[in-house]
Amino acid sequence: MLSFCDNCFNLNKDNNWIQYFMDVIESKDPYTQGHSHHVRAVTEVIYGSLPKHHQHNIDKTKLLLAALLHDIGKIKTPDHILNKDSSLSDDEWEIMKRHPKDGAEIIQNTVFGGLGDWILYHHERIDGKGYYGLKADAIPIESKIIAAADTFSALRTYRIYRPAKSLEETVKILHENSGSQLDEEIVRCFLALDKNTLENLHCNCRICRERRSALEKGTA
Ligand SMILES: [Fe+2]
Numbered sequence: 311m312l313s314f315c316d317n318c319f320n321l322n323k324d325n326n327w328i329q330y331f332m333d334v335i336e337s338k339d340p341y342t343q344g345h346s347h348h349v350r351a352v353t354e355v356i357y358g359s360l361p362k363h364h365q366h367n368i369d370k371t372k373l374l375l376a377a378l379l380h381d382i383g384k385i386k387t388p389d390h391i392l393n394k395d396s397s398l399s400d401d402e403w404e405i406m407k408r409h410p411k412d413g414a415e416i417i418q419n420t421v422f423g424g425l426g427d428w429i430l431y432h433h434e435r436i437d438g439k440g441y442y443g444l445k446a447d448a449i450p451i452e453s454k455i456i457a458a459a460d461t462f463s464a465l466r467t468y469r470i471y472r473p474a475k476s477l478e479e480t481v482k483i484l485h486e487n488s489g490s491q492l493d494e495e496i497v498r499c500f501l502a503l504d505k506n507t508l509e510n511l512h513c514n515c516r517i518c519r520e521r522r523s524a525l526e527k528g529t530a
């Protein structure tokens with residue numbers, strides 16, 4: 311088993327495990343790679359919006375790594391399910407829902423093993439209706455932050471089969487799901503940020519960049 315070193319936490323350094331994981335994800339699904347970076351960026355903004363007493367109890371570096379790696383388990387999701395451009399069948403959903411557990415297993419014997427639970431529980435809901443049925447306080451706060459960032463990212467991202475939601479629609483949906491799906495306090499702190507900050511939290515995956523540029527040129 312590998313041990314922690316400074317380089318493992320240096321997001322700018324190329325030749326390390328993070329880059330390795332990102333390369334594997336990108337080769338399989340360019341959307342997931344862009345999405346991972348987007349969720350990391352949104353997670354950082356959410357962390358910055360939280361009260362100091364929460365920030366003091368959270369290891370920010372590890373939180374951002376977990377955000378970046380949260381969907382690493384999708385490496386094991388079959389391509390025809392991962393890249394399907396229409397709704398998934400019930401059976402396909404069951405396979406898709408394995409990715410948090412697969413992700414935790416993939417990293418358990420690496421330097422990122424300590425992030426396993428945060429990745430395992432990133433699809434939990436406050437009301438207990440998530441993948442593993444954990445409720446409210448049983449869910450690690452790191453997973454709750456990543457879940458809020460994940461939802462924001464999914465809504466604000468263009469997919470081949472549907473446009474991104476506007477910021478107004480996204481804010482409305484996050485408010486509606488606060489307290490049931492997402493943690494109330496986290497959503498409240500995040501959405502209290504100024505509109506420009508939220509508007510500028512773009513996803514930079516290839517699809518989103520192309521769609522934004524087409525919209526700016528009026529060719530969309
Ligand atoms: Fe996920």
Ligand SMILES: [Fe+2]
Nearest residue numbers: 345380381460
């Ligand atoms: Fe995700």
